[in-house]
Amino acid sequence: MGAEKYIPGLGTMFNIEPSNLNLESIGQSIGVTKLSQDLSRLSSDFTRIKSGSRNGRLFTDFSKWTLWYGTVAQTTEYNLTGPSSLKLTSDAANMTVAARLRQTSLDLSKTKNMMIRFYVYDRNKLSNIELRMSSTDNMAGYLSWKTTKWKTVPGWNEVMIPLSKLTVSGTESLQNNLTTLQISITGAEVGASVAFDAIYLNKNQKGSVQFHFDDGWLTQYTKAFPIMLSKGFVGSIGVISGSVGTTGYMNLPQLRELHTYGWTIFNHTQTHKDLSTISKAQVEIELSSCRKWLEQNGFPESADLVAYPYGGHNEDVLSVMSHYRLGRSVLEEYEVCPPIQPKVLKVINIYNNTEDIIWQTAIDIAAETGCGVTLLFHKIEDTATDSISFATSKFSSVVNYVQSKIDKLDVLTFEEWAQSI
Numbered sequence: 001m002g003a004e005k006y007i008p009g010l011g012t013m014f015n016i017e018p019s020n021l022n023l024e025s026i027g028q029s030i031g032v033t034k035l036s037q038d039l040s041r042l043s044s045d046f047t048r049i050k051s052g053s054r055n056g057r058l059f060t061d062f063s064k065w066t067l068w069y070g071t072v073a074q075t076t077e078y079n080l081t082g083p084s085s086l087k088l089t090s091d092a093a094n095m096t097v098a099a100r101l102r103q104t105s106l107d108l109s110k111t112k113n114m115m116i117r118f119y120v121y122d123r124n125k126l127s128n129i130e131l132r133m134s135s136t137d138n139m140a141g142y143l144s145w146k147t148t149k150w151k152t153v154p155g156w157n158e159v160m161i162p163l164s165k166l167t168v169s170g171t172e173s174l175q176n177n178l179t180t181l182q183i184s185i186t187g188a189e190v191g192a193s194v195a196f197d198a199i200y201l202n203k204n205q206k207g208s209v210q211f212h213f214d215d216g217w218l219t220q221y222t223k224a225f226p227i228m229l230s231k232g233f234v235g236s237i238g239v240i241s242g243s244v245g246t247t248g249y250m251n252l253p254q255l256r257e258l259h260t261y262g263w264t265i266f267n268h269t270q271t272h273k274d275l276s277t278i279s280k281a282q283v284e285i286e287l288s289s290c291r292k293w294l295e296q297n298g299f300p301e302s303a304d305l306v307a308y309p310y311g312g313h314n315e316d317v318l319s320v321m322s323h324y325r326l327g328r329s330v331l332e333e334y335e336v337c338p339p340i341q342p343k344v345l346k347v348i349n350i351y352n353n354t355e356d357i358i359w360q361t362a363i364d365i366a367a368e369t370g371c372g373v374t375l376l377f378h379k380i381e382d383t384a385t386d387s388i389s390f391a392t393s394k395f396s397s398v399v400n401y402v403q404s405k406i407d408k409l410d411v412l413t414f415e416e417w418a419q420s421i
């Protein structure tokens with residue numbers, strides 16, 4: 001796992017002002033009272049989410065899939081469901097490798113979603129993964145789902161596939177009895193391997209949306225908070241402890257006010273260094289300093305929830321993260337709850353140039369399939385001034401759109417979501 005960062009839409013990185021922190025001494029009673037209120041308010045939600053989290057009907061464990069072309073093998077190396085997983089590996093003769101399940105009978109006419117679980121061996125060698133389903137033996141027409149390596153993480157992945165978003169090639173329909181399925185991978189180079197473990201149908205859980213605001217910018221308080229409040233929504237602030245109270249950032253009373261309204265204030269390090277570029281000892285300091293600050297200033301419950309600055313993480317970072325509950329990247333995907341990679345959580349990045357269709361689709365998919373989506377914002381400004389700003393009016397549109405689907409979605413903070421898994 002290298003220092004690779006995929007940050008679509010983020011042109012220039014921003015600099016953090018030197019710390020000029022002057023901690024105020026305010027009693028802890030507000031935080032404690034607030035926490036117990038939160039816990040009782042949310043316990044029924046947690047129970048409901050938890051009880052539904054592992055639902056879904058196993059459609060295939062991949063043990064009966066067979067070679068179509070390339071290097072395909074049954075393996076127990078990475079296998080959670082059934083007797084074996086199906087490992088596809090690109091080789092010199094076949095950069096695209098495929099396996100099929102035939103003479104099956106799959107009626108998807110009443111199915112909302114599929115969840116596919118697979119293990120990515122070396123992401124750098126991979127290009128993409130594709131699933132095709134057809135009602136004919138020769139796959140003249142088919143329904144397909146495709147993902148790129150950028151939407152996967154090294155190791156285990158669980159991905160929701162909303163059936164309404166399948167691509168139709170030729171003449172094929174969800175109303176047909178699907179008799180032939182094909183899974184394939186294409187390597188960017190020889191030796192790309194993916195082991196497919198299982199596909200579940202109709203993962204039955206209510207969708208969730210998280211609003212994450214990284215860095216603790218002042219405009220998150222002045223612009224986003226009133227809009228969120230008007231709908232009764234709660235959000236989460238990834239705070240840079242060394243920047244609190246400095247120019248452009250929220251101060252401690254503002255963070256405490258958000259917290260009183262149920263917001264989660266979580267760990268975004270002390271000085272916002274890319275953790276994949278510094279020593280393990282420095283990583284420990286970055287995370288533990290912010291953790292200590294959160295614990296000492298009234299936000300102890302979420303001090304071990306982390307967002308990596310710039311999404312930067314590597315094996316050293318993940319090793320340090322064994323002492324923290326959850327870690328959030330900037331990789332773009334949806335989450336199945338509970339997450340199979342709790343230290344590499346994924347988001348949908350929303351920047352100045354993000355088109356409406358991006359966040360609309362993300363919210364639609366969460367509502368439709370029951371997966372979790374985290375919308376990640378930075379600055380919220382009436383007129384967006386830089387690449388990490390999002391216009392206030394557009395932010396209102398996002399909030400209104402979530403509100404319009406609220407019967408199918410829970411708006412959760414990072415801490416609430418962490419409690420639900």
Ligand SMILES: [Zn+2]
Nearest residue numbers: 214215309310
């Ligand atoms: Zn940040």
